[in-house]
Amino acid sequence: MTFTDLQKQRRTTYVLGKKVSQTPEEIYDIVKSAVTNAPTAFNNQTVRVMTLTGDFHEKLWHLTADRLKTEVPDEAAYNNTLAKINSAFKAGYGTILFFTDTSVVKSFEENIPLYAENFYDWSEQGHGIAEYATWLALTEAGLGASLQHYNPLIDELVAENFNVPTSWRLRAQMPFGSIESSADDKTFLADADRFKLFKS
Template structure:
């Protein structure tokens, strides 16, 4: 599949399932390759990843539901949130947790002071690239995914339950699995509002 067609095929999949043909090890290799080959500023490789499959994947979303219950304004709001978590995220096969290794960011800030104020922003850009690359790799493998951001609400629970080093800061969660319902057609802002070609 061409890169352009792969981009068009990648969509946010909210209805996930567990009918996955790849082994956990094969999926882990897909994720590792996507992240390892994604560029970062000064090649500082600040992105860290934990892949949760099986009971640990389920545990993450139960912990998330438990934490969100503390934030819910009323029982109906919480029940709606819980239904979304169970249908869209927990129903999937696994979840990829994306982290920034803040010790690496700090090291570059100290050792290259001229660009110190830029390194955290650059680490976020590296995340965007790594997350997108991972999403495309999952798409190529026939898997659906979405990108979620329940951090920082769940940061403490994640650290306590999944052996996360103290210098790793949670940045995103990517539940993935079989595609159980196709995404709606994607709409686009008018090209003239987004793009300019300037040439001499």
């Protein structure tokens, strides 16, 4: 499969299952390789990752559901939220947590003051690349995924329950698993509204 084929195949999957042929260790290696080889500014490698499967994966989404209950007091709205968590996230095989090591960002800000105001932005760009690389790697392995952002609501709960170092800042959650329902067709803006070519 070419890179372009992988890009076209990668979709946000909201109906996940646990019918995964890979072991947790194999998935861990897939994630580790994708993130290790994703570029970061000044090669500062600020992205940190935890891969959760089994009871740890389920615990994350149980904690998230409990936390959201305090933010969504309307019972009907909360039940809709809970249904989405259970079917789109918790029903999957695992979740990848992406963090920024803020101590590394701070070190570069202090040691290269000329670019100090850029390093946090660059760390976010590094996240985007690492998350996309991971998503493509999961796609290549036949797995579905989505990218979620329940941070900062769940930051403290995640830190307390998963032994997160104090310098790690949660940036995203990527539930993954078997693809139980195909994604809807994707629409695109007109090329003329997005791209320009200058040539001589």
